[in-house]
Amino acid sequence: MDDKNQAEASVENTPERPDVSRFTDYRAYLRAMIPFLRAVRPGFSFRSFARKAGFASPNYLKLVTDGLRNLAPESVDKFARGLGLSRREHEVFRILVLIANARSDDERNALFMRLRERVVADEVTRLRDDQFSVYEVWWALAVRDMAQLPDFKLDARWIGRRLRPRIRPAQAQRAIDLLLRLGLLVTDAEGKTHPSERTISTGPEVQSLAVRNYHRSLLELASRALDEVPREERNITSVTLVLSPDAYAEAVEEIARLRRRLLEISDRELRDLPQAAPSAEGNREVFTAVFALQPVTQPVRDRRNAGMSGEGEDEGDVTTEVGT
Numbered sequence: 001m002d003d004k005n006q007a008e009a010s011v012e013n014t015p016e017r018p019d020v021s022r023f024t025d026y027r028a029y030l031r032a033m034i035p036f037l038r039a040v041r042p043g044f045s046f047r048s049f050a051r052k053a054g055f056a057s058p059n060y061l062k063l064v065t066d067g068l069r070n071l072a073p074e075s076v077d078k079f080a081r082g083l084g085l086s087r088r089e090h091e092v093f094r095i096l097v098l099i100a101n102a103r104s105d106d107e108r109n110a111l112f113m114r115l116r117e118r119v120v121a122d123e124v125t126r127l128r129d130d131q132f133s134v135y136e137v138w139w140a141l142a143v144r145d146m147a148q149l150p151d152f153k154l155d156a157r158w159i160g161r162r163l164r165p166r167i168r169p170a171q172a173q174r175a176i177d178l179l180l181r182l183g184l185l186v187t188d189a190e191g192k193t194h195p196s197e198r199t200i201s202t203g204p205e206v207q208s209l210a211v212r213n214y215h216r217s218l219l220e221l222a223s224r225a226l227d228e229v230p231r232e233e234r235n236i237t238s239v240t241l242v243l244s245p246d247a248y249a250e251a252v253e254e255i256a257r258l259r260r261r262l263l264e265i266s267d268r269e270l271r272d273l274p275q276a277a278p279s280a281e282g283n284r285e286v287f288t289a290v291f292a293l294q295p296v297t298q299p300v301r302d303r304r305n306a307g308m309s310g311e312g313e314d315e316g317d318v319t320t321e322v323g324t
Contacts, residue, residue, distance in 0.1 A: 015040070016036075017036055017040075020096070023096065024115075024128065026071065027065055030065045034065065037049075041084075046061050047059075053079060053081050053083075073097055098111050099112060099115070130181055132210045134179075134184070135210035135211060140179065142288070143163075143172065145286045146286050148195060150284070154176065156170070156173035159172040159175075165224065183198050184198060252293065255291045259291070
């Protein structure tokens with residue numbers, strides 16, 4: 001093979017450099033960068049990285065990538081040096097590390113907004129941001145389910161008035177545009193808009209944060225309902241329990257069973273719509289059910305360290321009904 005062909009083969013076999021702006025988890029970015037650096041930087045190894053970055057442990061990069069060690073914000077500069085990051089990559093990587101180390105959702109949300117401002121929008125990052133935005137407010141998924149009501153109108157003013165509590169037409173229009181852009185709402189050949197069965201999923205850090213934001217907004221909505229919704233139109237109850245870890249797991253499964261049963265009831269209602277009398281078609285509304293099984297006591301030995309780390313939590317499920 002001559003020099004020209006060798007050069008062309010080398011270019012073809014060179015992997016694409018991972019774009020840090022497309023990641024929401026700094027460990028996922030490191031897992032993508034390591035094979036890239038091994039391909040393009042002769043002699044790259046965990047030991048050579050540690051030497052270049054200034055870490056005493058020769059396996060520090062591996063420990064962090066495997067989740068056995070956390071990367072502290074003060075070590076970001078060393079990692080940037082060891083990985084050979086540009087100024088832009090360095091800045092975005094720092095935000096990802098700060099998101100992982102944040103101690104509250106307010107802090108995480110502020111950092112994610114910084115991340116959205118720093119990256120150049122392309123198809124991938126816009127999709128990630130749209131997926132996050134679906135959970136930012138309670139009404140986006142409510143609008144998606146409203147599309148199953150017989151009297152639904154793809155009209156922002158109508159939707160804004162139909163929701164409880166009401167929202168502004170501009171807010172409703174943003175939700176409509178977002179749902180259509182993500183393919184969560186589709187318009188068929190007859191011009192009728194209805195929910196698709198498509199699901200959305202982004203990176204674990206953002207997904208976890210987005211779902212917590214959504215759950216928090218629904219809990220606030222339930223609190224408002226105590227004052228704003230007539231008692232005969234809502235059902236809000238509570239119970240205090242004493243549970244062991246095994247009993248807690250059993251209670252969680254019972255809640256899951258109830259969720260599945262509620263979805264079955266909703267699905268039956270949607271199946272019966274075509275056969276319903278015209279006078280009965282308009283008496284269906286969109287409801288949301290919030291289940292919160294949470295501890296209100298803790299072992300004395302844990303009180304000093306009690307808190308919310310936010311990382312690695314199971315945020316539960318967000319489920320909306322799609323008619324079949």
